[in-house]
Amino acid sequence: MELDYLATVLLSSLASASILLIATIGLAVVFGLMGVINLAHGEFLMIGAYAALTTTKLGIPYILSIPVAVLITMAIGAVVEILVIRRLYGRIFDTMLATWGISMAFLQLAVLIFGTVTPGIGMPQYNFQIGDYSLAGYPILMIGVAALMMAFVYFLMTKTVYGMKARASIQEPEMARAIGIQSARVNTMTFAIGCGLAGFAGAVLLPIVPATPSMGSVFVIKAFLTVVVAGPVTLTGSALAAIGLGGGASVTASFLTSVAGDAFFFLITATLLWLYPLGISAKWRWKM
Amino acid sequence: MFKIKNATGGYGKTVIIRNVTLEVKAGEIVALLGRNGVGKSTVMRYATGLIPAMEGSVEIDGQPAPDASAKRAQMGLGYVPQGRYVFPRMTVTENIAVAAASNGHDHKAAVAEAMKNFPLLVSKANDLAGGLSGGQQQVLALARALAIQPKILLLDEPTEGVQPSIIDEIAGILKRINKERGISILVAEQDLDFCLSIAERAYVMEKGSIRLETDRDSLRNDKALQQELLGV
Amino acid sequence: MNFSQKLYSSAGVVFPAFGTIAVLASSGLIDPYLAYVATSWIIFGLLGLSLDIVWGRGGLLSLGQTAFYGLGGYFGSVIAINMAPVTGNTLIWSLPAGAAFGALSAAALGYIIFYARMGSLQSTILSYTFTLLLLVLTQTFRLDVGDAVIGGDNGMSNIPGFVLGFGSAAEALTPNSAFATVVVIAAVLYFFTRWLMRSTFGRIVNCVRIDSQKTELLGYDVRKYQLLNFAYAGAIAGIAGAMFGAWSNYLNPSVFSVSEAISVPIFVLVGGLGTLAGPFLGALIIGGLSFWLGGGSVGGQTTLILGLILVLLVMYLQNGMLGGLTLVWKKFLPDSNEAARLAGAVQIDTDVLEGILKDAADHAGPAKDVSSTNLFKQFGGVIPVNKISRHFTTGRPYSIIGPNGAGKSSFLKTCVGIYKPEGGKVQLGDEDITRSQIFDRVKKGLGVKNQKPQVYGELTVLENLWVAAFSRTRNDADALVICNKILGMLGFEKQSGVEASALSHGQQQWLDIGMVLCLAPRVVFLDEPAAGMTNEETRELSLLVRTLAKHTTVVVVEHDMEFVRTLEGHVTVLHQGKVFAEGDIQTVRANERVLDIYLGRREHV
Known part of the structure; x- marks a missing residue:
């Protein structure tokens, strides 16, 4: 096998792992800091994509449409948290089912508003050359975006007062209240940030993944499994799980078939769940 | 300064404490004695609002305490729980900083002050709290409670699982903050020596109620009372 | 006991029996298209029943029921395609084959879940992953088994419909008769399941859900009960799958899809978790709603409405329709826990x-x-x-x-x-x-x-003691004798019907x-x-x-x-x-x- 081919495969696999990670981080934040599995995460991603798409259509540059998408998804996320999630804390399966319901409702609303087919904005044209092989530049850029997102969330959660409050609230909920943390507000914020990250993902991935009402469901299943496999050290665990599962699936897919890639993903997930019932990071001593 | 009036509470439908009334005056250190399972921890959790009141009320600094625990903390109620419950995946510094910041205090100053008061924590400042020994966690839990700048401090079994040298250190710190900063203290304990060394007054609990109120001297001299009350 | 109390205690038989009779009586009269569509509702209800056994009784939210349903469907249909020309009748092949395959695949998955003593979230996720794995694998799985052609994402067609008669001349049933047949099969399975869940097996499954550690401390191998219960539910799902194959004459990998997997918990939640009859009601309501709203199964605003229903149910009506009704009804009945307050002090003789x-x-x-x-x-x-x-x-x-x-x-x-x-x-x-x-x-x-x-808070005092005594005697009557002695000693004779939580x-x-004494x-x-x-x-x-x-x-x-x-x-x-x-x-x-x-x-x- 030629070296340039191998490099191409590795780089594009890392890119698809990064794309999975970008789509996962918001979910990881919400699960890791609130103990809530948000199955509507994919729909927030979709909302972010449509927000960015609509904004660009209004003539605003794509790069500026991304913060718009983040703000819109954060606002919707905050409303969902206050109306629904807040009433279901501590009932993990109920929140799962309720967010599933929300996801169905959002999906159908998107169909009503935008129809089932919408044009993408087209991938910014930029290609790499590795030996004999040419690679699209934008997906490779996502490796950097994923790293930036990780760094941002890590900074937010470890260096800011909000981040400390959020981590305290999930680690010892009672003591957090007893030392004066108003966990309800912190949780609304956390959920909104998680949704905002999903919106960011939808917007930033728009050139690769065109906006459709069902685009969220493509990501949410794998993102969801990645987070559960990751366990309590959410951020680092998710990064590792995304690279292992997503990257591994992508490598498998490029040598075999895309079905084999997916099968790899699910089989490894099942095996990891069996071996590490509490997630791969259950015994790690890290902050995030 | 701090009052619990007619407290009745427990878990679910189970009543653990009945009609508990006690008071800690300004600048006073009071002990809550009794053997395991008499409801000392439940009184503490009732006072912090972590379990709902079936009946009765709590008063902090002359004001009726609101229901929410977080609001009670902001009124000046510090709490060191039994079992410490430090935030395990946060560093020692963060444990202290988050407590200060949640109550509107400068967190950098709070950390600096805690490091001054508890030299033991300095070398551990950037370690995760979950990795500390029991005694170190106890000191950290105390430092965290002090970072909210409490007027009244509740301590639940601060000596449990802590080595004797650190117990003496904790006793010293408590006496000092009581004297220098005028913080009132209510401490639930089984360790009689520890209580006798810091508290002037004590309430003794039995089967979920206060059985009697006594002072340091009568408790120190009455061996029969000691044996009976602590079940020895 | 007055009439209302009697009816309350046998509501699980009386109402479903009336329902079955009413549906059977009208099955010949309704529009054939409605009969055809309604058949699928009954099949979904049966699928819901299989989840209710696992979730409502066993305590595990399984998202793998559609996997057993699909596998049972595929396997049952493969057998039916090959054997139908021989016998005419299709159901004698497809139903047992579907049940067996559903039970076996559930047992395999259940073995991993229960014997590895997985946590509840991990179990749910693993069952879901299993379904997703099947969804992926069946896309490209192609195999010819005799006359049956499993064609990956093209699916498997030519599945024979409902044929009851024997011989080569036997014809597939009309939509109305097929509907009646499915109703009868579903009713038989419902009543059998109800009986099973009230038998000693079902009672212990209940106990495992309420407090698994206590049940093990009473000497029961809880994992065995969990596994058997899971496999039984897998069999029910497999039968439902086989009937679905016969109903649509066609199966494809979409039976393993995400939307299928989630629709099952919705049926159960709408009807009432743990009620056994609830899932049928849920499937009927959801199916009927989609039918009137959107004309057929998908389309229109169905998804939107279903989503909102799910959110509202989880938030406001956790016990579902039947659960909610039961609570209201119970308020009008005498309080069976009244006696708890009359209990005197225990005196050991x-x-x-x-x-x-x-x-x-x-x-x-x-x-x-x-x-x-x-x-x-x-x-x-x-x-x-x-x-x-x-x-x-x-x-x-x-x-x-x-x-x-x-x-x-x-x-x-x-x-x-x-x-x-x-x-x-x-x-x-x-x-x-x-x-x-x-x-x-x-x-x-x-x-x-x-x-x-x-x-066990939701069981009565007598039932609590019985579970302990039965563990030793393995005989209902002997266990009751022991219970009565212990009841007498504790002075609980009048409280035997009180729920332990009271x-x-x-x-x-x-x-x-x-309970410990009952174990001798x-x-x-x-x-x-x-x-x-x-x-x-x-x-x-x-x-x-x-x-x-x-x-x-x-x-x-x-x-x-x-x-x-x-x-x-x-x-x-x-x-x-x-x-x-x-x-x-x-x-x-x-x-x-x-x-x-x-x-x-x-x-x-």
Whole structure:
């Protein structure tokens, strides 16, 4: 096998792992800091994509449409948290089912508003050359975006007062209240940030993944499994799980078939769940 | 300064404490004695609002305490729980900083002050709290409670699982903050020596109620009372 | 009992029976297209029933039911395609084949989930991953089995419909007759399931859901019950899948899809979790709603409405339609827990107790000794059990005392098997039980009462005792005889129909002790039995323990020195995981070093 081919495969696999990670981080934040599995995460991603798409259509540059998408998804996320999630804390399966319901409702609303087919904005044209092989530049850029997102969330959660409050609230909920943390507000914020990250993902991935009402469901299943496999050290665990599962699936897919890639993903997930019932990071001593 | 009036509470439908009334005056250190399972921890959790009141009320600094625990903390109620419950995946510094910041205090100053008061924590400042020994966690839990700048401090079994040298250190710190900063203290304990060394007054609990109120001297001299009350 | 109460207790038979008859009576009259569509609702209801068995009764939210449904469907249909030309009748092939394949695949998945003792979230996720794996794999899975062609994402067509007649001339049923057939099959399965869930098997499955550890402490191999229950539900799902194949004459990988997987919990939630009949009602309501709203199964605003219904249900009507109705109905019935308030104080009659214990000895054999040798247990840096060697025998009670954190409860839990020791061994009689499973130790004669009262809150007092007694007798009638004796001894005759959750803390302690006695244990471990008891109750308890110790080996972990004194037995003082002192209570009380560790004095320690 030629070296340039191998490099191409590795780089594009890392890119698809990064794309999975970008789509996962918001979910990881919400699960890791609130103990809530948000199955509507994919729909927030979709909302972010449509927000960015609509904004660009209004003539605003794509790069500026991304913060718009983040703000819109954060606002919707905050409303969902206050109306629904807040009433279901501590009932993990109920929140799962309720967010599933929300996801169905959002999906159908998107169909009503935008129809089932919408044009993408087209991938910014930029290609790499590795030996004999040419690679699209934008997906490779996502490796950097994923790293930036990780760094941002890590900074937010470890260096800011909000981040400390959020981590305290999930680690010892009672003591957090007893030392004066108003966990309800912190949780609304956390959920909104998680949704905002999903919106960011939808917007930033728009050139690769065109906006459709069902685009969220493509990501949410794998993102969801990645987070559960990751366990309590959410951020680092998710990064590792995304690279292992997503990257591994992508490598498998490029040598075999895309079905084999997916099968790899699910089989490894099942095996990891069996071996590490509490997630791969259950015994790690890290902050995030 | 701090009052619990007619407290009745427990878990679910189970009543653990009945009609508990006690008071800690300004600048006073009071002990809550009794053997395991008499409801000392439940009184503490009732006072912090972590379990709902079936009946009765709590008063902090002359004001009726609101229901929410977080609001009670902001009124000046510090709490060191039994079992410490430090935030395990946060560093020692963060444990202290988050407590200060949640109550509107400068967190950098709070950390600096805690490091001054508890030299033991300095070398551990950037370690995760979950990795500390029991005694170190106890000191950290105390430092965290002090970072909210409490007027009244509740301590639940601060000596449990802590080595004797650190117990003496904790006793010293408590006496000092009581004297220098005028913080009132209510401490639930089984360790009689520890209580006798810091508290002037004590309430003794039995089967979920206060059985009697006594002072340091009568408790120190009455061996029969000691044996009976602590079940020895 | 008045009419309303009678109807309430048999509502699970009466209403479904009426429903079935009404539906059958009208099946010939309705529009064939409606009959055709409604057939699928009944099939979905059956699929919902399979989840209700696993989730409502077994306590595991499985997202793998559609996997068993799909697998049963594929397998049943493959057999039916090949065998139908021979016999004509399709159902005698597809239904058993679907059931068998559904049950087998569920058993395989269940084995991993239950025997690895996975957490509930992990179990749900694993079952979901299993479904998704099938969704992916079946996309490209192509195989010809005789006449059947499994064509990957093209699906499998030419599945024969519902054929009841035999011989090559037999014709597929009309939509209306097929509907009636499916209703009959579903009704038979419903009534069988209801019977099964009320049988001893179902009662124990219930107990496992409510408190799995307690059920194991009563001597049941809980994993076996969970696995069997899961496999049975898999069989039901498989039958539903086989009928779905016959209904649509076509199957493709979309049966494993995400939207299929989630629709099942919706049916169950709408109808009422744990009600068994609820899923049918749920499927009927959802199916009917989609039918009237959107014309057919998909389209229009169905998804939107379903999504909102799910959110509202989870938030406001957790018990679903039937669950909600039951609660309202119950309010109009006399309160069966009324008697809880009338219970008097427990009075132990030693003659009665001795009778029970002698009887137990006749059935279960003589008392057994229990001993630990260098038993060692470690949690991280903490060593709660540090090489403890003890030998306990019958004749007088043994007490284990010590200050907080001395390792008393940990020692007990390690002996019982709740904690697995890192070193040393535990012997029961002549047998080494260090590595035995908890239920196995209980079967060999260990009885345990944990510190908190462990009773099944939603079961009645009598049912609680029955579960314990049945574990030993394996016979319904014998178990009832034992229950009645214990009921009498505890003075609970009038409270036998009261739900355990309505009892006071002290009463629950007694009920728990009663359950342990029902096991006729040869060794009894009691962890702080006097906690939360009044002085009078503590006195009775002391009498009970002393009497018990004459017939069996009794070990009591206790904090209450006064109670320990009244036991007049042997006392072991633990401190920091080690034996610190021992002897009778007077010796221990006179020991200055013991006083030191209790009072926290540090001169001697």
